[in-house]
Amino acid sequence: MSGRDDSRRADGRPLTVAVTGLNATDNPGPGVPVIRAIRAACPDCRIVGLAYDALDPGNYMDGIADDVWLMPYPSQGAGVLEERLRAIHATTPLDAVIPTLDSELPTYLKLVDRLRDLGIGTFLPTADMLRLRGKDRLDALRTELGVSTPRGVALTDPAAIGKLDEELDFPVMVKGQFYDAAIAYSPMDVHAHFERFRAKWGVPVIVQEFVAGEEYDVVALGDGEGGLVGSVAMRKMQLTDKGKAWGGVTVADRKLDAFVRDTMAKLRWRGPCELEVMKASDGSGLYLIEINPRFPAWVYLSVGAGRNLPWAAVQLALGEHVAPMPPAPAGVMFLRHSFDQICSLADYSALTTLGELHHAAASSPATAEEVAR
Amino acid sequence: MSRQPYDKPTILKHATGLANKFGRGPSRKSLERIDGVKVTELIERFGSPLFVFSEHRLRQKYREAYRAFSLRYPKVQFSWSYKTNYLDAVCRIFHQEGAWAEVVSEIEYEMARRLGIPGEHILFNGPYKPEPALRTAIAEGSKLHLDHYEELYTVERLAREAGRVVPVSIRINMDTGIHPRWDRFGFNLDNGEALDAIRRLHAGGHLVLEGIHSHIGTFVLDPEAYGRAAAKMAELALTVRRETGMVVKYLDVGGGFASRSTLHSQYAPGADGSPPIDDYAEAITSALLGAGFPQNEMPTLMLETGRALIDDAGFMVTRVVGNKRLANGTRALIVDAGVNVLFTSFWYRHDVLPVLDRGGMLEETVIYGPLCMNIDVVRPSVLLPPLEAGDALVIRPVGAYNLTQSMQFIRLRPAAILIGENQEVDVVRRAEVLDDLKGPELLPARLAP
Amino acid sequence: MYEHLALSDNGFLFDTRSGATYSLSRTGTFLLRELMRGTHPSDLAARLTDAFEVDLPAAARDCEQFLFRVKDLALLDEASDDDDDDPGSPRAAEPFGGVR
Numbered sequence: 001m002s003g004r005d006d007s008r009r010a011d012g013r014p015l016t017v018a019v020t021g022l023n024a025t026d027n028p029g030p031g032v033p034v035i036r037a038i039r040a041a042c043p044d045c046r047i048v049g050l051a052y053d054a055l056d057p058g059n060y061m062d063g064i065a066d067d068v069w070l071m072p073y074p075s076q077g078a079g080v081l082e083e084r085l086r087a088i089h090a091t092t093p094l095d096a097v098i099p100t101l102d103s104e105l106p107t108y109l110k111l112v113d114r115l116r117d118l119g120i121g122t123f124l125p126t127a128d129m130l131r132l133r134g135k136d137r138l139d140a141l142r143t144e145l146g147v148s149t150p151r152g153v154a155l156t157d158p159a160a161i162g163k164l165d166e167e168l169d170f171p172v173m174v175k176g177q178f179y180d181a182a183i184a185y186s187p188m189d190v191h192a193h194f195e196r197f198r199a200k201w202g203v204p205v206i207v208q209e210f211v212a213g214e215e216y217d218v219v220a221l222g223d224g225e226g227g228l229v230g231s232v233a234m235r236k237m238q239l240t241d242k243g244k245a246w247g248g249v250t251v252a253d254r255k256l257d258a259f260v261r262d263t264m265a266k267l268r269w270r271g272p273c274e275l276e277v278m279k280a281s282d283g284s285g286l287y288l289i290e291i292n293p294r295f296p297a298w299v300y301l302s303v304g305a306g307r308n309l310p311w312a313a314v315q316l317a318l319g320e321h322v323a324p325m326p327p328a329p330a331g332v333m334f335l336r337h338s339f340d341q342i343c344s345l346a347d348y349s350a351l352t353t354l355g356e357l358h359h360a361a362a363s364s365p366a367t368a369e370e371v372a373r
Numbered sequence: 374m375s376r377q378p379y380d381k382p383t384i385l386k387h388a389t390g391l392a393n394k395f396g397r398g399p400s401r402k403s404l405e406r407i408d409g410v411k412v413t414e415l416i417e418r419f420g421s422p423l424f425v426f427s428e429h430r431l432r433q434k435y436r437e438a439y440r441a442f443s444l445r446y447p448k449v450q451f452s453w454s455y456k457t458n459y460l461d462a463v464c465r466i467f468h469q470e471g472a473w474a475e476v477v478s479e480i481e482y483e484m485a486r487r488l489g490i491p492g493e494h495i496l497f498n499g500p501y502k503p504e505p506a507l508r509t510a511i512a513e514g515s516k517l518h519l520d521h522y523e524e525l526y527t528v529e530r531l532a533r534e535a536g537r538v539v540p541v542s543i544r545i546n547m548d549t550g551i552h553p554r555w556d557r558f559g560f561n562l563d564n565g566e567a568l569d570a571i572r573r574l575h576a577g578g579h580l581v582l583e584g585i586h587s588h589i590g591t592f593v594l595d596p597e598a599y600g601r602a603a604a605k606m607a608e609l610a611l612t613v614r615r616e617t618g619m620v621v622k623y624l625d626v627g628g629g630f631a632s633r634s635t636l637h638s639q640y641a642p643g644a645d646g647s648p649p650i651d652d653y654a655e656a657i658t659s660a661l662l663g664a665g666f667p668q669n670e671m672p673t674l675m676l677e678t679g680r681a682l683i684d685d686a687g688f689m690v691t692r693v694v695g696n697k698r699l700a701n702g703t704r705a706l707i708v709d710a711g712v713n714v715l716f717t718s719f720w721y722r723h724d725v726l727p728v729l730d731r732g733g734m735l736e737e738t739v740i741y742g743p744l745c746m747n748i749d750v751v752r753p754s755v756l757l758p759p760l761e762a763g764d765a766l767v768i769r770p771v772g773a774y775n776l777t778q779s780m781q782f783i784r785l786r787p788a789a790i791l792i793g794e795n796q797e798v799d800v801v802r803r804a805e806v807l808d809d810l811k812g813p814e815l816l817p818a819r820l821a822p
Numbered sequence: 823m824y825e826h827l828a829l830s831d832n833g834f835l836f837d838t839r840s841g842a843t844y845s846l847s848r849t850g851t852f853l854l855r856e857l858m859r860g861t862h863p864s865d866l867a868a869r870l871t872d873a874f875e876v877d878l879p880a881a882a883r884d885c886e887q888f889l890f891r892v893k894d895l896a897l898l899d900e901a902s903d904d905d906d907d908d909p910g911s912p913r914a915a916e917p918f919g920g921v922r
């Protein structure tokens with residue numbers, strides 16, 4: 001880095017970064033850990049939280065967002081989002097925005113050029129990359145880009161289940177197009193899961209060869225030209241009942257590092273992502289199971305491992321050069337916890353009625369009388 | 374003390390566990406004018422509900438689409454899909470712009486002929502073409518698109534009877550990687566049925582293959598599916614050329630491009646999610662240009678684009694009949710246009726815009742039509758400001774299918790007007806009267822009142 | 823009497839008894855405030871026309887619907903151990919009986 005003070009812009013105001021996904025619930029969005037990572041590198045940055053719900057816990061947490069704005073849902077479209085961002089930008093000039101949720105990415109992608117014209121930087125995957133990571137396209141990643149994924153087919157018609165064994169070896173994983181997965185040992189099993197997932201998520205239903213082995217989650221940041229800025233690989237130690245990581249430890253495995261570097265190069269991935277990788281127990285190697293096109297909620301572990309990827313993403317969004325980081329050390333562990341925070345009803349009132357909240361100083365919980373004032 | 378501006382008194386309970394929308398949220402939208410003409414004046418003059426079409430948007434969309442394809446490919450011909458909207462005025466606008474007619478029944482065929490379209494500029498599609506209609510079509514030289522073997526045999530017999538060789542096209546269906554796969558129309562390509570049918574018609578000696586047609590689906594959001602379809606059709610045409618010597622003169626990729634409308638199942642608004650027409654053009658034309666046709670045998674590219682040309686040009690103007698609170702507290706509006714005239718509400722999340730927003734809190738509202746039927750729901754949920762009975766709303770885009778599929782169940786069909794490019798307003802279909810509904814009926818004398 | 827309701831000027835309402843929270847429009851805030859001050863429901867429309875640019879018939883109709891809504895939400899219900907038949911209670915007042 002150059003010697004200048006990162007936290008100030010040329011006009012003397014603090015570097016201001018907007019971050020979404022403040023839903024720090026039991027199935028958390030990545031916003032709060034991303035903000036903590038940015039704060040770790042840049043204590044004087046101003047952080048603007050963009051929340052979809054007045055009850056997102058991140059809105060109220062001490063030392064997270066300086067300002068919180070309620071946002072229209074992505075389903076309202078790019079026009080409405082742009083209007084809201086412009087209004088925020090007029091009050092609090094933004095230097096960069098880091099969207100962290102799957103559902104909002106397509107909408108933000110439409111605005112990348114307009115945001116750049118406003119002076120707001122982003123560093124996101126392209127629309128083409130988003131299409132490629134669709135679950136029904138994983139097989140195309142293997143056949144067209146040579147990425148190692150389990151063989152798979154996208155089923156639309158149950159009549160094709162009978163012919164599955166010509167293409168795939170059982171057992172197989174059956175996956176809904178958005179969520180859900182189940183293992184199947186026979187075409188009969190596939191039939192049962194197919195009907196269930198079709199009813200719930202529609203077609204296609206994806207069938208993939210089952211890879212038995214160890215699963216690793218990797219947070220990675222690609223430069224969009226085939227280069228890897230940095231990555232941290234983690235093995236889950238503790239799971240929630242939804243199978244999400246509640247605790248984990250970094251691993252250092254040269255083969256895994258090489259696999260991640262190779263995969264990111266083939267994808268020419270730009271921006272953050274989480275790769276789910278299986279190391280096959282039969283020794284056949286590593287397989288990419290899924291790509292999530294954003295930081296995972298456990299991304300703060302990258303700070304612990306000395307590879308602050310969210311901050312690197314901010315720098316890239318600002319157009320700065322970031323040198324590639326060496327592989328992360330093994331043995332850095334995290335455990336998530338939850339605690340009950342006392343919040344101010346007045347803050348909640350401000351968010352619900354005005355749609356914005358500004359944490360000037362630490363606020364104390366308001367009583368009903370204070371609200372009524 | 375001076376009085377403050379008024380808005381309707383509202384109280385909304387914050388739902389537990391549901392996302393809150395009570396902040397300032399989305400920007401408020403209203404629509405006072407269509408193409409510069411005040412909506413309230415339209416209601417005063419022509420009543421409510423009212424179909425409104427914009428000539429400017431129709432012509433603009435057509436030119437945009439034509440340009441997208443003709444810049445990329447040397448021979449392009451659009452045909453207006455009558456079933457999407459067969460108002461004479463609408464058809465004439467597209468014909469003036471250069472479109473032929475694409476019809477799917479004998480009455481649509483007659484409509485096109487009455488509008489002065491010669492037989493050779495009519496593409497005749499559809500799974501059922503009665504024999505008299507086939508005779509007329511053959512005599513007038515229209516482009517017959519065969520859908521199944523029985524039709525092939527019938528047309529062959531009629532050709533033999535007439536003692537001539539009749540050019541025909543066949544409709545094919547195939548896997549283009551999209552869901553659902555439409556395989557009920559035409560002959561299947563992937564299992565070899567299409568090529569069989571072509572060999573069969575060639576062998577009979579009375580038919581000659583002129584074109585290949587497909588229509589892969591509706592509201593297809595993936596332009597690459599059309600690229601795959603075009604590539605497969607081109608491959609079939611080249612196979613036919615090799616095997617039989619017949620030169621396929623045109624490839625018709627049908628319709629099905631998405632408009633800016635929004636399916637209920639789509640998360641983002643259609644305006645964000647629907648690909649621009651250039652993407653479809655790029656996928657289709659690059660497949661054809663890369664297929665390997667000899668330079669002097671490049672087939673004409675035919676298109677039957679319907680929805681994508683007209684949807685945005687159609688508006689439904691309606692008025693609030695009443696306000697309601699459902700038992701669970703949900704706000705409801707009754708309006709005078711229901712699924713009887715907005716059939717596409719079953720599939721699409723139309724924009725509903727107040728003509729005048731007097732302020733007040735936005736609230737999730739269910740919009741019911743005027744029918745005495747539970748299914749008459751125009752929007753299950755839309756954010757709207759408080760509205761009074763008599764207030765006007767505009768529903769859009771509704772240019773495709775709503776008018777042709779409208780019905781007379783308990784209400785007569787409303788008028789349709791066209792706003793011209795100089796803001797002139799013409800009635801292009803008058804509001805129906807009772808005789809339009811009851812005219813065809815006959816009452817036996819013994820039942821006379 | 824309505825000390826269980828904490829209503830802020832920007833239209834945020836907290837019902838201390840039920841824990842429920844609400845948002846009100848400017849006029850909604852005005853009307854609820856009037857009710858909490860003891861204004862009789864039958865006088866609400868007149869207060870509304872005094873303060874806002876609205877004519878009396880429209881105000882009367884809107885007040886009627888607003889009161890029905892407030893009643894439906896059970897905001898002004900007395901605590902169960904209160905004496906009933908409080909003459910000041912809007913619950914017992916005429917407009918509520920008439921709305922049904």
